[in-house]
Amino acid sequence: VSAARYPHVFEPVSLGPVEIKNRFYFSPHGNPYSAGGGPSDAFAYYYAERAAGGCGLLIQALATMPRRDGLGITPYLDEALPSFKATADLVHDDGAKIFGQIHYSRVGNGWRYEPGSTLAPLFGPSNVQIYDDFMVTAEMTLQMIETIVEAHRRSARNLAKAGYDGIEVHCSHAMLLEAFLSPYFNRRTDEYGGSLENRMRLLVECLEAARDGAGPNLAVGMRFNVDEMIPGGLTIADSREILARLAESRLLDFVDLDIALEPNQFEYGMPSYLFPKQVYRPYVEAVRDAVGDVPVLSVLGRVTSVAEAEEALAAGVADLVGATRALMAEPYLVRHALEGHEEDSRTCLHCNICRGRNRGMHGCAINPATGRERRWGAQSFTPAPARRRVVVAGGGPGGLEAARVAALRGHDLTLLERTSTLGGQMRLWASLPGREVFDTTPDWYERQLAKLGVDVRLGFEATAESILALSPEAIVVATGSHYVRTGESGYLALPIPGWDRDFVHTPEEVIENGVRVSGRVLIVDEEGLNTQAGIAELLASGGAEVWLVTRAIEPIANLLTTEEYATVLPTLKRLGVRLETMTHVTEIGDHRVTLSDVFTHEVREVENVEAVVMATCRMPNGRLWHELEGKAPQVFAVGDALAPRSLPEAIHEGQRFARMIGEADAPTRFIEAYTAPIDYSVFARPASTLLDA
Numbered sequence: 001v002s003a004a005r006y007p008h009v010f011e012p013v014s015l016g017p018v019e020i021k022n023r024f025y026f027s028p029h030g031n032p033y034s035a036g037g038g039p040s041d042a043f044a045y046y047y048a049e050r051a052a053g054g055c056g057l058l059i060q061a062l063a064t065m066p067r068r069d070g071l072g073i074t075p076y077l078d079e080a081l082p083s084f085k086a087t088a089d090l091v092h093d094d095g096a097k098i099f100g101q102i103h104y105s106r107v108g109n110g111w112r113y114e115p116g117s118t119l120a121p122l123f124g125p126s127n128v129q130i131y132d133d134f135m136v137t138a139e140m141t142l143q144m145i146e147t148i149v150e151a152h153r154r155s156a157r158n159l160a161k162a163g164y165d166g167i168e169v170h171c172s173h174a175m176l177l178e179a180f181l182s183p184y185f186n187r188r189t190d191e192y193g194g195s196l197e198n199r200m201r202l203l204v205e206c207l208e209a210a211r212d213g214a215g216p217n218l219a220v221g222m223r224f225n226v227d228e229m230i231p232g233g234l235t236i237a238d239s240r241e242i243l244a245r246l247a248e249s250r251l252l253d254f255v256d257l258d259i260a261l262e263p264n265q266f267e268y269g270m271p272s273y274l275f276p277k278q279v280y281r282p283y284v285e286a287v288r289d290a291v292g293d294v295p296v297l298s299v300l301g302r303v304t305s306v307a308e309a310e311e312a313l314a315a316g317v318a319d320l321v322g323a324t325r326a327l328m329a330e331p332y333l334v335r336h337a338l339e340g341h342e343e344d345s346r347t348c349l350h351c352n353i354c355r356g357r358n359r360g361m362h363g364c365a366i367n368p369a370t371g372r373e374r375r376w377g378a379q380s381f382t383p384a385p386a387r388r389r390v391v392v393a394g395g396g397p398g399g400l401e402a403a404r405v406a407a408l409r410g411h412d413l414t415l416l417e418r419t420s421t422l423g424g425q426m427r428l429w430a431s432l433p434g435r436e437v438f439d440t441t442p443d444w445y446e447r448q449l450a451k452l453g454v455d456v457r458l459g460f461e462a463t464a465e466s467i468l469a470l471s472p473e474a475i476v477v478a479t480g481s482h483y484v485r486t487g488e489s490g491y492l493a494l495p496i497p498g499w500d501r502d503f504v505h506t507p508e509e510v511i512e513n514g515v516r517v518s519g520r521v522l523i524v525d526e527e528g529l530n531t532q533a534g535i536a537e538l539l540a541s542g543g544a545e546v547w548l549v550t551r552a553i554e555p556i557a558n559l560l561t562t563e564e565y566a567t568v569l570p571t572l573k574r575l576g577v578r579l580e581t582m583t584h585v586t587e588i589g590d591h592r593v594t595l596s597d598v599f600t601h602e603v604r605e606v607e608n609v610e611a612v613v614m615a616t617c618r619m620p621n622g623r624l625w626h627e628l629e630g631k632a633p634q635v636f637a638v639g640d641a642l643a644p645r646s647l648p649e650a651i652h653e654g655q656r657f658a659r660m661i662g663e664a665d666a667p668t669r670f671i672e673a674y675t676a677p678i679d680y681s682v683f684a685r686p687a688s689t690l691l692d693a
């Protein structure tokens with residue numbers, strides 16, 4: 001319908017022998033959906049959902065050889081072939097093309113499949129210390145190099161046998177082939193080191209081997225780091241030369257351009273919402289003409305809409321534009337644009353929960369179906385066996401998701417919200433500097449609930465009586481949490497003496513009531529999250545002298561794995577925020593505060609304190625679910641109302657419990673859900689089992 005709006009995106013394109021129906025691609029990313037080293041059923045459905053969602057090309061991150069760290073989905077294993085075939089078949093059913101990115105990582109390889117083993121060395125061209133570790137890579141022998149080349153041939157051959165459409169050799173993110181190219185990592189003096197020709201040798205051999213293994217019907221290309229941005233590393237000029245040589249030798253059907261060394265520059269690899277949009281774009285523009293007529297793919301970084309892709313394609317920046325995270329959050333992004341209802345697309349926050357919890361959890365903060373598409377995907381919203389009158393108390397993320405899911409399953413929904421807006425704590429974060437993106441999720445829910453005809457009652461104080469007066473058959477308590485004023489925390493679950501002084505404020509008072517400080521303010525931080533960092537930024541940019549006090553060893557500790565720290569810490573430092581780690585506030589006197597070192601217990605006094613912001617921990621708002629259990633056929637609590645945690649838990653539980661409403665033999669309360677018999681169908685099975693079904 002709306003293809004006309006995005007003529008460039010919806011114009012087919014050929015990569016070598018492969019025609020792709022549109023120019024939006026799902027870029028490769030490691031995920032834990034493995035079953036014994038091959039694709040699991042969850043893996044196949046995860047990709048099939050994005051194919052159904054309209055994406056033209058899906059590129060999967062696969063290991064060239066077995067890895068032992070859960071990211072090890074590899075076509076090297078002949079026994080995984082049926083599962084790769086099942087995956088390819090599912091994706092092809094929806095008209096998308098599927099490529100395997102085969103990578104040999106310098107990280108994460110070890111003695112294979114031996115639980116509890118010591119660490120095998122990581123391989124590299126030379127002995128170089130790993131950026132985030134004390135370990136040093138092992139210098140590869142010529143025989144090891146040959147093994148890697150043969151692994152490319154074998155993995156490519158197996159993917160071709162499984163019906164894949166292309167191979168992307170990984171030469172970015174400081175993976176092995178990039179390390180050989182890079183004068184920074186490669187200090188060899190043999191035929192694989194020194195001159196550019198020598199440093200390119202392994203890449204060329206792997207590309208040739210992949211092409212040989214893949215045969216004539218598959219596209220073969222590479223992902224490539226345009227600028228290593230490190231002293232002595234590859235520069236744009238080097239990249240132009242490398243790309244020109246490869247283009248001339250006709251070794252590439254496409255090239256997928258980005259930047260970022262892993263782990264040195266993870267903040268570029270997965271730029272958070274605090275990073276500029278399309279941060280790769282100038283780098284791609286700087287080398288684009290060097291590749292001649294070889295088609296260029298690029299995610300550009302933080303693309304969240306088809307309109308952004310259209311603009312970049314029209315400007316000639318690339319031939320295909322794509323995304324990882326935007327499609328993790330919204331599998332139907334492309335189809336919604338094609339059909340003209342983009343307002344139905346969730347907008348990725350780039351909060352990097354997908355990255356922060358990659359090891360073990362993965363998934364998406366705002367889309368709990370991500371990774372569990374077979375059970376929770378778009379096809380799963382069938383009517384519940386019995387239609388129920390449902391009351392959801394609380395319009396934060398958990399309540400919004402519960403109301404949406406229950407309404408989609410045909411129930412009769414009333415959502416009660418105490419304040420005058422929906423969104424709960426997301427609206428609070430959104431009002432902190434640079435964090436406006438957090439408004440997009442509640443905005444999306446507002447649109448969805450309106451479409452679903454949910455009866456939303458704002459300014460409604462939910463009590464046990466007012467809820468029961470609505471005669472609900474199911475109740476979801478999602479009333480959220482608030483910061484405690486007393487300063488109690490996990491470090492010491494006791495009030496901090498002096499907590500009741502009039503210059504002690506809660507974060508809500510700062511954010512909502514506009515409390516501002518001009519002098520010295522101490523933020524007592526036991527969470528290490530955006531509340532504390534954002535308030536520090538807010539007050540410091542207003543002229544206050546801010547001390548961020550935490551007993552943790554690192555400041556804003558929970559923003560480290562999400563890469564938010566990479567922007568937040570420089571901001572805090574530039575604003576002159578004093579980062580007091582390993583420090584506990586033991587007493588608040590008359591505008592003087594006593595600090596204690598958590599290891600030596602040495603005590604210091606801070607004078608002239610104008611204000612203290614207690615941001616230690618949150619407690620549930622009320623005990624509604626305790627009061628209501630047993631008073632309606634089904635009563636559940638979700639998110640912070642149950643136990644204060646974070647955004648993904650709230651949204652996940654909103655969906656999880658809403659799905660139980662009106663089901664036969666469903667739990668009637670939390671503990672029954674918690675102790676329900678294990679549903680073994682949730683465990684990973686090889687994707688090949690889908691072929692039997």
Ligand SMILES: Cc1cc2nc3c(=O)[nH]c(=O)nc-3n(C[C@H](O)[C@H](O)[C@H](O)COP(=O)(O)O)c2cc1C
Pocket residue numbers: 027028029030061101170172173223258269270271299301302303322323324325326354355358
């Ligand atoms: C959880 C996660 C894992 C990733 N793993 C890989 C990988 O294995 N190989 C790769 O080339 N890129 C990987 N990436 C990078 C993405 O392909 C993409 O370049 C990056 O997320 C920026 O694009 P986006 O802003 O659209 O998400 C990963 C990204 C994420 C979020």
